[in-house]
Amino acid sequence: MTEYPPIKVLDDRLINQIAAGEVVERPAAALKELMENSLDAGATRIDIELAEGGIKRIRIADDGAGIRREELPLALARHATSKIGNLEDLEQVGTLGFRGEALASLASISRLAIVSSALQNGSRGQAARIEAVGGQLSPIEPAAMHEGTVITAEDLFFNTPARRKFLKTEGTEFGHCEDAAQRIALAVPGVAVSLTHNGRRLWQYRAGSAGERVAAILGDEFMGNSVAIGDSVGDFTVAGWAALPRYSRAGRDQQFLYVNGRFVRDKLLTHAVREAYADVLHNNRHPAYALFLTLPPDKVDVNVHPAKAEVRFRDSRAVHQFVFHALHKALARSAGEVATPVADPLRWVSGNIGGNSGGNSGGNAGDRPAAVNNLYQSPSAAANFPRWQGATQATLGAMTPHSAQESTAFYEALRGAPAVLAPRADVAPATDIPPLGFALAQLHGVYILAQNSAGLVLVDMHAAHERIVYERLKNALDLQTLASQPLIAPMPVSLGERDVQRVREHQEFFSQLGFELAPISPQEIVVRAVPAMLPGLDVAGMLRELLDDLGEHGASRALTEKRDEILGTMACHGAVRANRQLTITEMNALLRDMEATERSGQCNHGRPTWYQFGLGDLDKLFMRGR
Ligand code: ADP
Ligand code: MG
Numbered sequence: 001m002t003e004y005p006p007i008k009v010l011d012d013r014l015i016n017q018i019a020a021g022e023v024v025e026r027p028a029a030a031l032k033e034l035m036e037n038s039l040d041a042g043a044t045r046i047d048i049e050l051a052e053g054g055i056k057r058i059r060i061a062d063d064g065a066g067i068r069r070e071e072l073p074l075a076l077a078r079h080a081t082s083k084i085g086n087l088e089d090l091e092q093v094g095t096l097g098f099r100g101e102a103l104a105s106l107a108s109i110s111r112l113a114i115v116s117s118a119l120q121n122g123s124r125g126q127a128a129r130i131e132a133v134g135g136q137l138s139p140i141e142p143a144a145m146h147e148g149t150v151i152t153a154e155d156l157f158f159n160t161p162a163r164r165k166f167l168k169t170e171g172t173e174f175g176h177c178e179d180a181a182q183r184i185a186l187a188v189p190g191v192a193v194s195l196t197h198n199g200r201r202l203w204q205y206r207a208g209s210a211g212e213r214v215a216a217i218l219g220d221e222f223m224g225n226s227v228a229i230g231d232s233v234g235d236f237t238v239a240g241w242a243a244l245p246r247y248s249r250a251g252r253d254q255q256f257l258y259v260n261g262r263f264v265r266d267k268l269l270t271h272a273v274r275e276a277y278a279d280v281l282h283n284n285r286h287p288a289y290a291l292f293l294t295l296p297p298d299k300v301d302v303n304v305h306p307a308k309a310e311v312r313f314r315d316s317r318a319v320h321q322f323v324f325h326a327l328h329k330a331l332a333r334s335a336g337e338v339a340t341p342v343a344d345p346l347r348w349v350s351g352n353i354g355g356n357s358g359g360n361s362g363g364n365a366g367d368r369p370a371a372v373n374n375l376y377q378s379p380s381a382a383a384n385f386p387r388w389q390g391a392t393q394a395t396l397g398a399m400t401p402h403s404a405q406e407s408t409a410f411y412e413a414l415r416g417a418p419a420v421l422a423p424r425a426d427v428a429p430a431t432d433i434p435p436l437g438f439a440l441a442q443l444h445g446v447y448i449l450a451q452n453s454a455g456l457v458l459v460d461m462h463a464a465h466e467r468i469v470y471e472r473l474k475n476a477l478d479l480q481t482l483a484s485q486p487l488i489a490p491m492p493v494s495l496g497e498r499d500v501q502r503v504r505e506h507q508e509f510f511s512q513l514g515f516e517l518a519p520i521s522p523q524e525i526v527v528r529a530v531p532a533m534l535p536g537l538d539v540a541g542m543l544r545e546l547l548d549d550l551g552e553h554g555a556s557r558a559l560t561e562k563r564d565e566i567l568g569t570m571a572c573h574g575a576v577r578a579n580r581q582l583t584i585t586e587m588n589a590l591l592r593d594m595e596a597t598e599r600s601g602q603c604n605h606g607r608p609t610w611y612q613f614g615l616g617d618l619d620k621l622f623m624r625g626r
Contacts, residue, residue, distance in 0.1 A: 013135040016078055016101075016108035017160055022307070023105040026167060027054025027156055028176035029307055030110075033102035034151055035184045038062035039191065040083065040095040043148065044207065048181055049196045053173030055156050063148040066118035069128040072140055075114065076132055078104040092297050096262060099303075103151075108135035109163070110156050116149040134159045178202075182217050183263040186256055186290060189213035214241055214290050218254055222247060222288055227333065229291060231326035236295050236319065238326045242273075243288035245280040245331075245606035254288035259300060261292070264311050269293070272320045276327035279564065280599050282606045293323065332598040435595055436610065439587035445579035448587045455615040461590065462578055463603035468593045470571035470604045472533060477567065482514035485532035493540045494524045499547045506550060513546075513570070534574035542573035568604045 010018075024030040031054060038046045041064025051057035067075050074080045081100030084090050090098065106112060111134075117127035127145035131138040157164035167173060174197055185193040185205055189212065194204040205216050215223045218241075225247035230239045243254070257269050277287045301312040313319045436459070437452025448459040476482055495503070500519050503510065510517050514531030527539055534542075546569055553562045576582070582590070594600040594609070603609055 012078060013108055016104050016135055019078070019101055020105035020109045020160075021163060023102055024109065024156075025163075026176060027058060027173050028180040030054070030102075030106050030153055030156065031058055031060070031177050032180045032184065032307070033097070033106065034058065034060045034153075035181065036096035037102065037151075038064050038149070039184070039188060040097055041065045041149065043191060045192045047194045047196070050174065050177055051198055053170035053197075054177045055167055055170065055173055057152065057154045058156075058177075059150065059152040061148065061150045066124070066147070066149050067114065067116040068118040068120065069116075069125065069140060072114060072116070072128060072130040073137055076103050076107045076112070076130070076137060080104075090303065093302065094297065096308075104135075106153050107132040109160050110134075110153040110158065112154075113152045114149065115143045115145055115151075117145045117147050119147075183256065186213060186217050187258050187261050187263065187292065210239075211241075218256075218288065218290060222254065226288075227330045229326055229330050231322075231329070233322055235299075236293070236322045238291060238293050238323055240289065240291040242291065242327055242330060244608070245277065245282075245285075245287070245602045246608040247288055248281055248285035248606055249288050250286070252286050254290075255286070256290040258292045259311050260294055260297065260302075262302060262308060262311070265309055266311055268313065268316050268320055269323060272323040273327060276324050276331060280331060280602050280604070280606055285606060289327075291323075291327075293319070295319070333601075434592065436591040439584050439591060442582055442587065445581065448582070448590065450587070450591055452612075454612055455618060456613040457591075457610060458613065459591070459594070459610040460603070460608070461582070461587075462575055463607055464594050464600060464609040465590060466571050466575035466603045467600050467609060468590075468597045469534065469574045470567055471597050471599065473531075473567040473570060473574075474564070476533060477512075477563070481512040483532040484511070484514035484516060484529040486516070486529045487527060490526040490528045491539060492520070492524055492526050493543060495544070495547070497522050498551075499544070500525060502547050502550055509550070510546075513566070515543075517543075531570070531574075534570065538573045538577075542570060545569045545573070564604075571604060 024033065027050070031048065031050075035046055035048070038060060041062065043062035043064035045063045047061045049057070049059040049061075071082075077100075079100045081098060083095045083098045083100075084093060103112075103114075112132045113129065114131075115127055115129045117124045119125075124147050127143040129141050129143035157167065178195065178197075181193065181195055185191070189205075189210045190207050192205060192207045195202045203216075205213060211223070222243055223241065226241040226243045228240075229242055231237070240256075255270070255273075257264055257266060257273070259266070259269075273287065273289060273291070281287055295313075299314045301314075302308050304310055304312050433453045435452060437450040437457050440449045440451055442448055442461070446461060448457075448461050450457040450459065473482065500522055503517050503525050504519050507517070514529070514533070515527065516529035517525050517527055519525045527543070530539060546566065549562060549566055549569060576590075601609060
């Protein structure tokens with residue numbers, strides 16, 4: 001064993017360089033710290049210029065309060081901050097920064113320059129400049145500048161080659177920088193933000209409403225396919241937008257979660273959101289959302305991670321439940337309640353015929369179609385997200401849809417019932433048109449065309465019915481086992497030996513679902529009763545698939561963990577098939593059921609079930625009135 005070297009206290013520069021590994025492990029992290037400093041200083045404009053992915057240069061100019069000349073060296077000192085002074089401040093922290101180590105860390109691993117003109121007694125003082133190379137400060141010099149602060153960090157990690165080696169290509173580092181900038185920009189719609197890379201201006205978000213900013217960053221298509229979230233319980237508030245399942249993504253690239261204005265990656269929150277989507281989203285698809293959670297600062301600890309990317313909640317269960325319920329409720333709004341399922345379903349059409357919808361350039365909110373800006377304009381924009389709850393539901397009439405439980409025998413039973421096409425005389429016409437309108441026709445046995453007050457409604461008959469059946473099955477099974485209906489003539493179904501064996505073993509499972517099955521030979525069973533809720537049933541097909549599910553999961557798990565999958569299988573087989581002719585009365589009954597059914601905007605595979613084509617959209621399509 002060799003002797004230990006003596007213990008020494010590290011010098012400040014080395015301490016900063018070590019700390020820099022945590023706080024600014026890559027250009028994007030430095031950019032984030034600098035932008036947060038600008039915001040803490042009250043900036044209304046932040047201009048970012050990067051060179052070579054931020055490795056060569058990061059330059060941030062803001063119009064914030066500035067740093068007083070004599071405090072410039074302090075700004076670069078470790079554990080020096082203007083943001084907190086004592087422990088109580090830390091517990092109530094309202095600024096993005098407070099640890100006083102970002103600038104010191106960054107200065108220790110780059111060539112840093114600060115030029116600032118501070119606001120003092122209501123006017124701007126003479127600007128001053130300080131430089132630091134690898135943490136070594138230069139004397140302060142006068143400089144020319146009007147307002148705010150410009151911080152330039154060049155040659156990141158030039159003096160810590162081991163760290164520099166961990167940097168990826170310019171393109172990758174730039175990508176991280178852009179992500180970081182957009183994450184921050186998304187939370188501060190009242191602040192104008194621009195990004196330039198290698199001399200090219202890539203985007204510029206003007207100050208505006210929350211909706212404009214979200215549309216500028218996530219795109220019009222996201223906006224058009226989202227529901228606004230706005231909910232609060234006690235002192236918890238959540239606001240933002242969540243995409244409908246039909247806009248699901250292959251990756252997690254459009255998941256923006258904020259806690260008190262701070263972008264976070266938080267397992268608990270992500271889980272709550274994921275759960276809220278569980279029922280409407282295919283397993284390997286990812287939801288898109290921009291959600292802003294606000295709660296009193298003493299109910300969340302942001303100081304558990306040097307870059308504050310993680311948080312710890314005082315009462316994590318309550319937070320989980322709150323977020324889950326808010327989102328689940330919003331996503332569950334039935335078709336009748338969501339005013340615009342697709343804000344601009346014709347965008348691809350007009351795109352194709354040379355219209356001016358433009359597509360998502362991801363660019364300036366200022367050159368977005370006026371309609372988008374108007375749609376999502378919120379009165380009290382700025383940094384505070386208002387509650388929009390009313391907005392999406394505003395155009396709804398006071399419709400009371402039929403209760404979902406009313407019709408279980410479905411559309412057969414409705415044959416011969418009086419047509420509901422003609423408006424009833426005793427109700428004012430405006431409220432008499434249900435949200436999804438009245439059926440006009442069936443198209444190629446697949447789609448229902450309907451007319452509502454906004455224009456044309458197009459429904460995928462099977463997808464819509466599948467969701468209705470699925471929701472009903474779930475509700476019914478929640479209460480008890482599914483009711484069964486005996487067949488007048490028992491129906492033989494031939495199966496493989498293994499499946500017949502499974503039927504034998506899992507009688508209980510099938511009877512819970514409303515089936516009565518009896519094996520009559522090693523390869524054959526008879527069906528004596530079927531679920532009463534699924535009259536038009538494809539019995540053999542459904543049984544085969546259920547047996548597959550059983551084989552995969554085992555009966556013990558099937559009805560607990562895989563319940564929804566099982567019911568989904570049944571719904572798919574129980575739902576009206578394409579090419580089945582429906583009468584107008586039957587179609588109207590389906591539309592009313594959709595209005596009364598939760599989550600009816602998507603089938604259980606997350607595909608959309610209907611689209612709204614507004615009269616304006618149709619006019620545009622035909623270039624009418626232009
Ligand atoms: P923290 O943000 O945790 O306070 P930093 O090292 O990031 O620590 O910044 C140190 C101090 O420098 C801040 O507390 C603030 O007073 C000042 N400062 C940094 N950037 C700016 C800026 N862009 N405008 C005004 N003051 C700034
Ligand atoms: Mg800071």
